[in-house]
Amino acid sequence: MQRYFVEPEAIQQETVTITGDDVKHITRVLRMEAEDEVIVCDGVGHAYRVELTELGSEQVAGRIIEKLDTTSEARVKITLAQGLPKGDKMDLIVQKGTEVGVSRFLPVEMSRCIVQYDQKKEQKRRERWQKIAKEAAEQAHRTMIPSVGIGMTFKQLLNNLDGFDLVIVPYEGEKARGLRDVLQEHGQPEHICVVIGPEGGIADGEIEAALAAGAIPVTLGSRIMRTETAGLVAAACICYQFGEMGG
Amino acid sequence: MQRYFVEPEAIQQETVTITGDDVKHITRVLRMEAEDEVIVCDGVGHAYRVELTELGSEQVAGRIIEKLDTTSEARVKITLAQGLPKGDKMDLIVQKGTEVGVSRFLPVEMSRCIVQYDQKKEQKRRERWQKIAKEAAEQAHRTMIPSVGIGMTFKQLLNNLDGFDLVIVPYEGEKARGLRDVLQEHGQPEHICVVIGPEGGIADGEIEAALAAGAIPVTLGSRIMRTETAGLVAAACICYQFGEMGG
Known part of the structure; x- marks a missing residue:
């Protein structure tokens, strides 16, 4: 229907x-x-x-x-903090992330972002992403529309991590600690934040600052995913781990 | 490098x-x-x-x-048999599937496909998809290029399932058996085939034929994913289950 x-x-x-x-x-x-x-x-x-x-x-x-009965929302809430990518990749991230089960998108300006967040275009872009989220939520039979936050700097993001039980940062430099290790160590978190770097990745200084703020760097395995793929895949694995991807 | x-x-x-x-x-x-x-x-x-x-x-x-040392290939091989989607969605499926770790793509003509497989364009399309797979494999630091098979009918696919340890079909009509249930029941399969319907889904008759051929319908949870998202997500969850998504 x-x-x-x-x-x-x-x-x-x-x-x-x-x-x-x-x-x-x-x-x-x-x-x-x-x-x-x-x-x-x-x-x-x-x-x-x-x-x-x-x-x-x-x-x-x-x-x-x-x-x-509203059963289509995952019990675990996932916020995807996405380093602002080039072109219209954020459209794809919002659409696919909504299908998978992300509950909130935060566009983040990071040091290796190729595009800078444009304050003037702010409102128009957010409206566009919010519309994509609404349509994807309808199509995916979700009962909540994921929200798209106001663009923020990486520092602002780090200052706003209090509400999360777990903050994970897929990072090429992390070779040992896997996503699964971290998820299995953390019981049943209610709200997870996944931080994804832009095309150029997360800068060393940003990783250090994220660590200091309590975030945990993880590897997603030996295949290097593009920025628009990594968040979607991490969200899918989180849903899978907590039984939200069918059984 | x-x-x-x-x-x-x-x-x-x-x-x-x-x-x-x-x-x-x-x-x-x-x-x-x-x-x-x-x-x-x-x-x-x-x-x-x-x-x-x-x-x-x-x-x-x-x-x-x-x-x-070549460590970037997953031990579990994943073949993605994809109901031929509209427009250039197959490009996205090949690119993102390669990043996640799919080892083979099979374009399949199914009864609800909106586009029909065009024999004349066959070679050109396969070359295009194979080129996308090569570029994505280089970018993802894979050591193998996933292959793109010749277009086949659904019946031909079902006649060629012998080489797989496990064939799963994400299907909206399956409410109980989840992807995780099936993966956890099947030990360490070497080669899994994931069958994804086109935009209109898998027809009832196709599900019956797939069941008869030994395929297992599964749910990917209560959120309905688009055809171009479902295979990528299933592949990511398979890699996660078998420790191929970082730890």
Whole structure:
């Protein structure tokens, strides 16, 4: 069944109001009619089966038939702190990371980033990534939309690691300690931060600062992954370790 | 150090001959000179440190300094049988699959494929995918280039499963048996085949035929991944399970 995310405020008791681009999708692309059903998620973990009641050009109204069990979110929360990559690679990272189960993306300006974070384009880019996350979440049947944070410096990232139980940094220079070693040593963390360097990797000084801030460098094995692949793969392995990738 | 793949015949005793596009890369892009060193891999698992001796416009010759320990290949071999996806998604699948550690790609025509496998374009497409695999293997520091098989039908695939210890099919309809359950039940398989449906998924009849041929349907969890994501994620989890993703 087709899924749509709405703001929590769009759900009032039994009534759901869908606005924005989804109206066109419901009425023109799928040509739905009254009494057709969709799944509506509030983006913070709740999902409902909804029967459409009124289909207008500006909004679509519906009536909640039942609240659904929401089982598609991983118990372990993963924040992907991504050194800002070139071109449109961040689009791919947000899309694929959302499919795998990342709950938050943080674009981070690091010393070897080839592009610098552009404050002027900030809002437009975040809106774009947030839209990609929403669409990927709908497609992946997630019940939460991952959030995309405001661009930050590496130093700002390190100053904001308090909320994580575990911070791991895949790093080419780490040869001994593997991702699996670290995950198996740390029980059932609730919130893991994965820090991924940009194309040029993480600078030595950054690794030292990350270590001092409590982050743990790990190897992802002997094959060197591109920046847009490493976070996705680390997130998939974390979900696998904690039984969130099927059994 | 820069890596290049050559055909095994290009290595004769102490001498290595590099031809093709890599000559331009060595001489014009990197502007290397005699006595500079590169790593040369024969694509079937051997790697050498090589000192360049003669740099011509058509070929570059070098002398083997030492044979390197080749540790970047996973012990478990993974063949990714991929339902042919739309557009250029197969490019992404080959590139990212190579980074993660897939050893063979098989493009498979399945009943819900939107594109049909075009015999006329066969050679050109395979050359393109093979080139992507070579470049990704160099970048990922692999010592083997994954091979890209000739396009086949689903029936042909099922007739050719004898060489695998384990054939798994991530499938939306499978709710109970997870990838991890199956991997943990099967000891140390040497060669695993992962079968991924195209955008529309695997048809019911195909699942039945796959089951009859000994394949095992699995769930990858409650988040629904796109066709180009599922194989990469399954391969990453297989590598993780068998200690090939760092420890």
